[in-house]
Amino acid sequence: MHSFKSIKIIDSGKSIILQRNNDTSVRYHSTWLRDNALDPKTRDVNNRQRLITLSDIPINISIQSAKLDKTGTNIFLTFLPEKKDVSFSANWLEAHAYDIKQHNEKGWIASDFKTWGNDMLNHIPSADYKNAKSDKTLLLQWLKSLYCYGFAKMTGGKIESGALIQIADLFGYVRETNYGKWFEVRSEINATNLAYTNLGLQAHTDNPYRDPVPTIQILYCLENSVFGGDTTVVDGFNAALRLKDENPDYFNLLSKYCARFEYKGKAGVHLQSRRPMIELSPDGELITIRFNNRSTAPITDVAYEDMINYYKAYRAFSDIINDPTLAVNFKLNPGECFVVDNTRVLHARTAYSGEGTRWLQGCYVDKDGLLSKISAISEK
Known part of the structure; x- marks a missing residue:
């Protein structure tokens, strides 16, 4: 009071x-x-x-x-x-006080965010689906963890196609894209996206070629009997802050200049965006990471005299993202899913063999639903 x-x-x-x-x-x-x-x-x-x-x-x-x-x-x-x-x-x-000390340096993050590295492995926020659905206190705790860390798991879900929508319904609404209400993540012949192969994928954020970018992503496991195919998540905010600490000039280049992203899929789909890899708000808050080597188009918005250093910054950021000390690795079992804040947390996958089956389904949910649900439950 x-x-x-x-x-x-x-x-x-x-x-x-x-x-x-x-x-x-x-x-x-x-x-x-x-x-x-x-x-x-x-x-x-x-x-x-x-x-x-x-x-x-x-x-x-x-x-x-x-x-x-x-x-x-x-x-x-x-x-x-x-x-x-x-x-x-x-x-x-x-x-609602505004007569307070304002942030005056680039790259600050909200005080209720906590950055993490591989130390997170033994503290992954997780909840059982049935318990979270029936217990609002548990659900609120899980949602706040998802917001705070940008990442959480849920277990005990149904092992049936479309079950991921039940996870989305806990806190928001599915954002339908050209991939559909949800999409299948398993090997395809002549795949329209490298995600639909058994190749390993570098840590990345999804769909940086969209504007606005999808904010929350759910990846739900239905089958996973292959050798390999492990999941990796990386805190992009932690990586960006490390880059800033190690080389402020590199951080400034990646936040100053726009990169370009592009995707051409099936006939009639051509998505493009122009945004920085490290996006800051006008007052310097770190708000979004866009990093996806597969979808990066020719970068044409960087001044000629800065292009060499820009690529050095891009490489340095990539090396930090690839650092094992920043990564949390785990294997999903059927009925489990992981949920990430796609504006912050990158995810990756190791390559897997042709024997056995790996079948995941994914969908996107708008982040405003997550924040609304947290506020609504907290007010009761």
Whole structure:
């Protein structure tokens, strides 16, 4: 429970400053406070969506009065020229504070993400499907782990075609692509994708040639009696941060310039995208890794004078991704699946023999469903 011990109007009514009990302070602007008012004339009481536009807020808005209740847990404001009364709880204001130290270096990651290497092998987040489906607390724990680490396993599923959709239904909605609602991962003659062969695959993210890229991927095992065909996952954020630590110039090149990705499959399918291998938000947050040697098209957006160093950076990043100390290796059994955040975690496969059968099915789910489910369960 948060509370404040004093409130003061500053900047001629354009802002307020609140003093905390530990003698630190936090400021808010009048326009921001009015725009985020929680009263029923500003926000719909059912869906909490805003009922006004920014143009409805007077450009000369100011705060006439600002008061705290006796406990310091609620503040009460009056705005001019509307003469509108608005209240906020200390908890809400603290949860949405923006008068804080901002990140000022490239490549920071969200505080609730945890990076990992091969030490993750003995701590892979995992849950039994039936238990997770019936126990919301267990499901929430599994979903939070998937978000935090970008990777999790689920066991105890049905051994039947299409069972992976039941995993997707736990937290979101399947994103259908040209591969269908789900796709088969097993050897094919004249395969349209190298994933549909028995060749080994370097650690990669899926479908970087799409824009937007699929965000969550499920790979579900139905048969796996071959020699080889083991699964590997690599934390791409960990790899990118290591590159940044070892050679900041290389990190800057891969985040500054766009690579190009392309896929031509069956007739009528030609997918292309232009995005950096290491994508940062405008304020420098590391948000997406796109790495797929098979689908990288000719890179044409790098300046001539930087191209040699760009390829050096590309090679260095590839070498880090291939480092066994960053990889978690395991073999899937029928009825098991692994789920990855495809914007962060790369996956690979070792080659396998022609004897026996390896049959996986895969699908994509949008990440917003995962985040929505976490929030919805947490609020209950």
